[in-house]
Amino acid sequence: MGRNFFVGGNFKLNPTTRAAKQALVKTLNEATVDPSVEVVIAPPALYVIPLRASLRADFKVAAQNCYEKSSGAFTGEISPEQLVDAEISHVILGHSERRTLFHETSEQVAAKTRAAISAGLSVILCVGETDKEREAGQTKQVVESQLQPVIQVLNEADWSKVVIAYEPVWAIGTGKVATSAQAQEAHADIRAFLSSQVSPSVAENTRIIYGGSVNAGNCKELAAQKDVDGFLVGGASLKPEFIDIINAKK
Numbered sequence: 001m002g003r004n005f006f007v008g009g010n011f012k013l014n015p016t017t018r019a020a021k022q023a024l025v026k027t028l029n030e031a032t033v034d035p036s037v038e039v040v041i042a043p044p045a046l047y048v049i050p051l052r053a054s055l056r057a058d059f060k061v062a063a064q065n066c067y068e069k070s071s072g073a074f075t076g077e078i079s080p081e082q083l084v085d086a087e088i089s090h091v092i093l094g095h096s097e098r099r100t101l102f103h104e105t106s107e108q109v110a111a112k113t114r115a116a117i118s119a120g121l122s123v124i125l126c127v128g129e130t131d132k133e134r135e136a137g138q139t140k141q142v143v144e145s146q147l148q149p150v151i152q153v154l155n156e157a158d159w160s161k162v163v164i165a166y167e168p169v170w171a172i173g174t175g176k177v178a179t180s181a182q183a184q185e186a187h188a189d190i191r192a193f194l195s196s197q198v199s200p201s202v203a204e205n206t207r208i209i210y211g212g213s214v215n216a217g218n219c220k221e222l223a224a225q226k227d228v229d230g231f232l233v234g235g236a237s238l239k240p241e242f243i244d245i246i247n248a249k250k
């Protein structure tokens with residue numbers, strides 16, 4: 001099984017008006033893109049249903065988060081079952097902004113991943129180190145500690161529903177992109193970890209995408225790395241250059 005290129009657009013808490021959201025959808029719907037690329041757009045929760053209704057059918061829609069319970073007294077949360085019922089196929093889990101600003105632990109991220117896959121969603125699972133951790137030579141250790149709780153709760157077959165996003169925290173929204181060598185090294189380490197902790201076939205088939213200040217200018221070199229299977233894009237997913245990023249392999 002090949003690892004087809006995967007590009008996610010994480011709108012974060014943008015845009016602030018429905019009119020601006022519709023303008024973004026228009027740009028996406030009119031774009032000419034490489035048909036072999038899997039494209040997934042993650043708008044704010046409020047917009048997942050209207051986006052699914054108005055977005056071109058060949059692009060998928062993701063939520064930016066979900067809860068691990070299906071229903072109940074959890075004010076403000078959205079469940080995996082509700083997303084599936086709304087015909088949403090993907091969810092981003094463990095984004096660094098959730099881990100830092102909302103104090104999500106790797107164990108919670110693992111519980112959410114388990115629940116999301118059990119409900120029928122695919123998961124974009126984010127991992128990555130801070131600048132201090134990289135400077136201390138702890139990148140591999142940090143990423144493995146974020147992956148380990150997820151590995152504990154998934155079966156081998158579940159991994160076909162996971163895309164791992166390696167997103168160094170120091171590169172997210174900073175304009176400071178990882179070099180292609182840094183990205184390749186981290187991705188190869190993740191693949192080796194999957195091989196030893198899950199199976200060689202899961203390691204071979206799981207897509208590992210890079211996120212952190214990807215733009216039209218740096219995407220081609222990153223995309224050329226052997227273990228870089230796509231991108232998770234924040235800021236640039238709100239701009240027309242997102243189309244160039246989708247077409248980075250062309």
Ligand code: PEP
Nearest residue numbers: 172173211212213234235
């Ligand atoms: C992200 O939010 O996942 C991200 C990678 O952001 P940016 O592209 O803006 O660095």
